[in-house]
Amino acid sequence: MALMTGQAYIESLRELELEVYFMGQKITRVTEEPMFQPHIHTAAMTYELANDPEYREIMTATSNLTGETVNRFTHIHQSIDDLVKKVRMMRLLGQKTGTCFQRCVGLDALNAIYVTTFDMDRDRGTDYHEKFKNFLAHVQSKDLMSAGAMTDPRGDRSLRPSKQNSPDAYLHIKERTNEGIIVSGAKAHITGAINSHEIVVLPTRAMGADDADYAVSFAVPVNTEGVKYIFSRQTNDTRRLDSPLDSGNPKYAIVGGEAVIVFKDVFVPWERVFMAGEHEYAGQIVETFAGYHRSNYGGCKVGLADVVIGASDWVADAHGVGRASHIVDKLTEMISMAETCWSCALACSYEGAKTPSGAYNINPMLANVTKLNITRMVYEWMRIAQDIAGGKIITLPSEMDLTQPELREVLNECFRGREGVDVDDIFKMLRLIENMSVGAGLPEAMHGAGSPAAQKIMIARRSGIEQKRALAETIARIRPDKYFEKIVGLPETDYWKNVAARIAEQHHG
Ligand code: SF4
Ligand code: FE
Numbered sequence: 001m002a003l004m005t006g007q008a009y010i011e012s013l014r015e016l017e018l019e020v021y022f023m024g025q026k027i028t029r030v031t032e033e034p035m036f037q038p039h040i041h042t043a044a045m046t047y048e049l050a051n052d053p054e055y056r057e058i059m060t061a062t063s064n065l066t067g068e069t070v071n072r073f074t075h076i077h078q079s080i081d082d083l084v085k086k087v088r089m090m091r092l093l094g095q096k097t098g099t100c101f102q103r104c105v106g107l108d109a110l111n112a113i114y115v116t117t118f119d120m121d122r123d124r125g126t127d128y129h130e131k132f133k134n135f136l137a138h139v140q141s142k143d144l145m146s147a148g149a150m151t152d153p154r155g156d157r158s159l160r161p162s163k164q165n166s167p168d169a170y171l172h173i174k175e176r177t178n179e180g181i182i183v184s185g186a187k188a189h190i191t192g193a194i195n196s197h198e199i200v201v202l203p204t205r206a207m208g209a210d211d212a213d214y215a216v217s218f219a220v221p222v223n224t225e226g227v228k229y230i231f232s233r234q235t236n237d238t239r240r241l242d243s244p245l246d247s248g249n250p251k252y253a254i255v256g257g258e259a260v261i262v263f264k265d266v267f268v269p270w271e272r273v274f275m276a277g278e279h280e281y282a283g284q285i286v287e288t289f290a291g292y293h294r295s296n297y298g299g300c301k302v303g304l305a306d307v308v309i310g311a312s313d314w315v316a317d318a319h320g321v322g323r324a325s326h327i328v329d330k331l332t333e334m335i336s337m338a339e340t341c342w343s344c345a346l347a348c349s350y351e352g353a354k355t356p357s358g359a360y361n362i363n364p365m366l367a368n369v370t371k372l373n374i375t376r377m378v379y380e381w382m383r384i385a386q387d388i389a390g391g392k393i394i395t396l397p398s399e400m401d402l403t404q405p406e407l408r409e410v411l412n413e414c415f416r417g418r419e420g421v422d423v424d425d426i427f428k429m430l431r432l433i434e435n436m437s438v439g440a441g442l443p444e445a446m447h448g449a450g451s452p453a454a455q456k457i458m459i460a461r462r463s464g465i466e467q468k469r470a471l472a473e474t475i476a477r478i479r480p481d482k483y484f485e486k487i488v489g490l491p492e493t494d495y496w497k498n499v500a501a502r503i504a505e506q507h508h509g
Contacts, residue, residue: 002070003060004143006048010040013195016223020194020259022231030194034241035231038099038250039257040195043145045096046073046103058089063140064358065133070140073103076114077360083349087299091342094303098249098436100256100444102192104296106146109200110136111359112289113217113274118357120281128274129357135219135272139198146219147196149187149261150289152204161207161214171201171263173213173276180269181276183216187263191256191448194229196222199261203275206283215282217275218268226266229259235439245399245427248435255440287458291364293449294371298345301374301445304436305338305381311433312388318417318426319390330388334381341377344370365462372455378445382437393434396427 004012013031020027027033031040050059050071061075061082062068077083086107093101114136117128139146152161155169164170171185187201200219207215220227234255236247244250275281309331316327348366355361386393392415401407402424416423435441446452473479480492488495 002063002068002141002143003050004047004071005051006041006044009044009047009143009145012197013040016197016221018194018223019228020231021229023233027231035237036194036257038240038253039102039192042097042099042101042252043103043192043195045093045252046101046145047071047143049093049096055092058085058092061085063137065137065140068140071143073107073145074110074136074140074143075107076111076136077352078358079360080350080352083295083352083360083362084346087295087345087349090296090299090345091303091306094300095306096303097252098304098307098432099252099254099441100191100300100448102147102195102256103145104300105148105150105191105293106196106198106200107148108289108292108296109148109150109202110139110146111292111361112202112285113200115288115355115357115359115361116281116285117274118355118359119284120275120278122356124278126278131271132274135274142197144197145192145195146198146200147190147193147222147261148202148289149190149193149199150202150204150286151188151190153186153188154204160211161205162210170204170211170214171216173216174265176276180267181216181218181273183218183263183266183268185263187261189232189258189447190261191258193222193259193261194231194257198222199224199227202285202289203282205286207279209279211282212277212279215275215277215279216273217285218273220266220268220272224266226264228262228264230262232258232260236435243399245402245424245431248431248433254435255444287364288361290450290454290458291362291367294455295345295348295362295367297374297445297449298341298343298348298370301378302338302342302345304441305334305341305378308382308385308433308436309334309338311429311436312385314429315389315426315433318421318429320418327388330384334384337377337381341370341373344373364458368455368458368462371449372452372459375446375452375455379442382442385433385437389430389433389437393430393438396430396434399427402427 010031017028018030020030022035030036049055059072060069061072063070064076064078072089113132117132120126121129152170155164155166161170168185171183171187173181174184175182198219199222202217203215240247240250313331316322321327344366348362348370351363351366352360397411402411412423415426417426470479474481485492
């Protein structure tokens with residue numbers, strides 16, 4: 001059966017023994033570790049919703065490989081409709097979890113590899129695409145979660161991979177054997193790494209001929225020998241260990257449970273290698289991946305905006321100012337910004353196109369604009385949420401004080417709102433806004449899927465600036481304007497000569 005439930009997903013992780021480090025501790029059973037639970041619950045939502053008939057249309061798709069129904073997070077987009085449903089799925093999951101549900105990085109990696117390996121095989125006579133399709137069929141039939149691993153540590157950013165002092169600044173091929181490749185290095189900031197089944201590795205940038213050993217793409221199971229994980233810290237993360245209330249979103253946390261993945265002499269069999277030295281295609285795979293992932297941000301972050309807009313309205317109402325004109329104005333501003341980003345996500349999906357592989361790609365210009373808007377607007381709507389919620393979001397006492405009988409009465413008095421609203425609920429909602437607007441979610445919106453400068457490079461490259469110059473030159477009468485000539489019925493030079501003569505006559509006559 002291709003579709004796992006949320007619980008079946010969690011069960012499937014129990015069988016995997018990983019080498020994970022967090023705050024100096026070694027953890028081998030990720031499902032038993034309280035720090036990781038909310039991130040696991042969030043990823044489980046990508047499974048659970050696929051089993052709900054209400055969302056089946058959005059959450060599942062028909063595999064182009066097998067004709068079976070698969071979770072959309074393992075699907076290769078076969079149409080514009082698939083691209084649109086993908087961003088609808090992102091918004092839906094953002095609404096249901098209020099955080100990053102992690103599984104999209106793997107989805108985008110699968111699609112980017114599918115598209116690029118097709119072109120490589122066609123141009124170079126390699127057999128990566130067929131091998132990749134076999135891997136994909138495995139992922140789809142078992143409904144696996146793949147962690148897309150792209151970002152290398154990168155050392156001195158001014159030097160190319162092969163010129164770095166340390167070879168491990170970029171993940172690279174150390175050795176090639178008849179059976180496969182041996183790789184070393186690391187991937188940083190990898191979303192959902194410790195609670196996935198597979199790691200799908202992509203190169204991090206365009207590569208030159210000297211960097212061929214760094215142009216590498218492959219997949220390994222998460223528990224492969226030589227792979228270890230160092231889990232990231234986030235603002236207020238350990239609150240979840242001592243107080244569900246204080247942590248703000250104790251069920252699903254915030255951002256995607258990122259980790260550094262270290263590869264030490266890891267063996268990858270050839271059937272799981274999808275690029276090994278074809279440096280000319282590294283740029284394509286990176287750009288394709290980045291385009292897909294940037295389009296997502298107009299879905300997932302807008303889902304989060306829906307939650308924080310709801311929370312802001314709730315708090316204003318609990319404080320008795322829900323109908324105040326300045327509150328309505330602020331909420332409307334938030335909604336308008338969120339829907340602007342949503343429009344971008346829909347636009348880059350509807351403007352997508354079929355690639356030679358048959359898979360559909362988003363419109364890259366519009367996807368980069370989508371993400372660039374997100375890097376600004378998430379800060380703006382979270383700023384308004386903080387404005388509406390008030391200073392309490394950073395001064396609330398903890399749940400530990402709230403549960404002290406001798407403090408409870410005075411705290412109730414301090415923090416109660418209008419008649420009939422439970423003060424505990426006010427705490428819950430304020431903590432949710434704190435969690436979403438003060439913590440790691442903001443820089444994640446900035447840098448996830450690439451920093452703003454990366455989007456601007458792509459936008460500038462596709463800007464068609466020469467065409468825009470030509471437009472201006474035509475209007476400014478520097479270039480000929482064939483339509484104007486048709487409209488006035490004369491060559492343009494003759495027309496302007498006539499105009500000049502008429503003006504001269506007026507002045508002298
Ligand atoms: Fe998915 Fe958004 Fe998280 Fe990226 S940031 S993995 S698109 S939820
Ligand atoms: Fe992200």
